[in-house]
Amino acid sequence: QVQLVESGGGLVQAGGSLRLSCAASGSVFSINFMGWHRQVPGKQRELVAVIRNGGSTYYADSVKGRFTVSRDNAKNTVSLQMSSLKPEDTAVYYCNAGLDGRVYWGQGTPVTVSS
Secondary structure (H helix, E strand, O other): OEEEEEEOOEEEEOOOOEEEEEEEEEOHHHOOEEEEEEEOOOOOOEEEEEEEOOOOEEEOOOOOOOEEEEEEOOOOEEEEEEOOOOHHHOEEEEEEEEEOOEEEEOOOEEEEEEO
8 A cells, every 4th residue: 555645735826836745655666657636626636647667757738848747766756846837727636656456645735826
C-alpha cells in the first residue's frame, strides 16, 4: 500500500503560479506511475498530468504548456508546477499513484484562482 499527502494548494490570482507537492510513503518502490487529477464540485474528476517510471509524461490538453509534473524518486515526491493559472483551473487537486494494479489517492488540496 501507499499513502499520499498533498500540500501547496491555496488562493492565487489569474496569471500567477503555484506549486503542489505530494509525498508518498509505504510501498514506494512498487509505484509504476504518479500523477495529478482535479475535481470541481458536481463534475467528474479529470486527469491533469501523469509521470511514469522512466520519466515519460502526459498532460491534459487544457494544461499543456502551463503545468509541469516532476518526480523526485529520492524523496518519494511528485510535484505539479502550475503557471499562467486561469480561473477555470480552480478545483481540488488530487495526487495519485499506481502500483500492483491498484490506484491510491491523496486527500486532495484546494486551488482557487481568482480573476
